[in-house]
Amino acid sequence: MTAATPRERERELHLLVFGHAPGSLAGAWRVPGVGSDVASRRQRMVETAQVAEAGLLDGIFFADGLNFGPDGTWAHKVPDDFEPLTTTAFLAAATEHLGLVVTGSSQFQAPYTLARQLLSLDHLSGGRAGWNLVTSFSEAAAANYGSRGVVGHDDRYRQAEEVLEIVKTLWDSFEDDAVIADRARGIHTDPSKVHRADHHSEAFDVAGPLGSTRSSQGQPVIFQAGASTAGTAFAARHADAIFTGHPTLAQSQDFYRRITQQARDAGRRTLPIVTPGLSFVVGSTEEEAQRYEKVVEESFIPEYQAAWLQEVDIDVTGHPLDGPVPLDRFAAASEKHHTALAGYKTLATEGNPSLREFLYKTISAFGLRVVGSPERIADEIQHRFENGAADGFILQPPVAPDQLQLFVEHVVPLLQKRGLFRHEYSGSTLRDHLGLTPPANRYTTNR
Numbered sequence: 001m002t003a004a005t006p007r008e009r010e011r012e013l014h015l016l017v018f019g020h021a022p023g024s025l026a027g028a029w030r031v032p033g034v035g036s037d038v039a040s041r042r043q044r045m046v047e048t049a050q051v052a053e054a055g056l057l058d059g060i061f062f063a064d065g066l067n068f069g070p071d072g073t074w075a076h077k078v079p080d081d082f083e084p085l086t087t088t089a090f091l092a093a094a095t096e097h098l099g100l101v102v103t104g105s106s107q108f109q110a111p112y113t114l115a116r117q118l119l120s121l122d123h124l125s126g127g128r129a130g131w132n133l134v135t136s137f138s139e140a141a142a143a144n145y146g147s148r149g150v151v152g153h154d155d156r157y158r159q160a161e162e163v164l165e166i167v168k169t170l171w172d173s174f175e176d177d178a179v180i181a182d183r184a185r186g187i188h189t190d191p192s193k194v195h196r197a198d199h200h201s202e203a204f205d206v207a208g209p210l211g212s213t214r215s216s217q218g219q220p221v222i223f224q225a226g227a228s229t230a231g232t233a234f235a236a237r238h239a240d241a242i243f244t245g246h247p248t249l250a251q252s253q254d255f256y257r258r259i260t261q262q263a264r265d266a267g268r269r270t271l272p273i274v275t276p277g278l279s280f281v282v283g284s285t286e287e288e289a290q291r292y293e294k295v296v297e298e299s300f301i302p303e304y305q306a307a308w309l310q311e312v313d314i315d316v317t318g319h320p321l322d323g324p325v326p327l328d329r330f331a332a333a334s335e336k337h338h339t340a341l342a343g344y345k346t347l348a349t350e351g352n353p354s355l356r357e358f359l360y361k362t363i364s365a366f367g368l369r370v371v372g373s374p375e376r377i378a379d380e381i382q383h384r385f386e387n388g389a390a391d392g393f394i395l396q397p398p399v400a401p402d403q404l405q406l407f408v409e410h411v412v413p414l415l416q417k418r419g420l421f422r423h424e425y426s427g428s429t430l431r432d433h434l435g436l437t438p439p440a441n442r443y444t445t446n447r
């Protein structure tokens, strides 16, 4: 029998946090005392990373749409759409353990650049980089990278297969014993152990090699968020961890079952870690949580959210906020947004919300939202973790007031007491936190 991987030995809860300066979210910048100037945003980002690390979280995650969003949102949001790789490089210097997960697009960003930037981040952070590989659905992003429009849905995943293969090949350019650093002979590297990618196809010509060795965690960790048929098939084959979001427990369980089965069918021994979004508001009591929730609610700008939803083929702009949700304004089906549309349709129909109430619900990280005491939030996390719905969560804390800090002070100790969460980091790399072993170098394995 082969040795069990760390994840097979002991199942552990994993927690990440969304890293965008929370001031940017749907009006959070209106909360009294929240500065929206660049200096305040920069400081808040550093604080978020450091609080996450004090709470022993696995990592911080930066999404990226590669565009500034529909023009109807511009009036209402803070212009803090900083580029994720430079942002995480900056945060690497302010933290020691926290994983740094960066979104990069297989459709718009060149594989050689992606491979080089991510491996550099991995080295400079001491093995803490992760790549959230997105295939990109946005026409507005396409318009920033040329004028050919977005590649069709399933073709995007075929393209992603090829890009991932190129990037991983480049990451393996140096065999682990390629560096000999022989001062006497002036030979630093054994060139027979440095490999070109030599990838040539209709779409890409990438020669390589990349100019740096593998990092202390072997390669950056691959995160993915596909939820369509092509998307789940891709994630099941390639993702170390999967981001997702489902409003109901049943939907989460169904997704979890499907993705782990597909990963098994693909012959994987280490199954992907599934981390749905969790938006929360925590208070020391239920009443306090409700008071904080009111602050979040009062800062919310429904017009912003309505304009933002145009990104996913839902156009409810201009409809009366206190009337019903105009369901005829939702695209019937969208090859671009399978997941988002299904999730938002559930939110629009369950409990018959008004348009304003629906828009408020959509600020949650793709579905799950809990407002309450630390016990209630810990209960929800434990319930989903123990009932086949999640291996952990990406936390989406609102800005008011210091919610991530409250989570770390009050929810994390409960999760530790229940034996679900670590008491200290067991290693220094993102793979260590996630219980993943470094992948073998393809050139060494094939020898």
Ligand SMILES: Cc1cc2nc3c(=O)[nH]c(=O)nc-3n(C[C@H](O)[C@H](O)[C@H](O)COP(=O)(O)O)c2cc1C
Pocket: 062, 063, 064, 065, 103, 133, 134, 135, 136, 137, 225, 226, 227, 228, 229, 230, 231, 232, 243, 244, 245, 277, 336, 337, 338, 339, 340, 366, 394
């Ligand atoms: C938690 C989460 C974060 C995501 N972050 C991004 C992102 O930063 N950029 C992006 O273009 N898409 C992002 N997506 C969208 C996914 O890349 C993908 O398009 C979506 O899950 C739909 O999958 P499908 O194409 O298989 O239907 C995210 C999705 C989820 C669930």
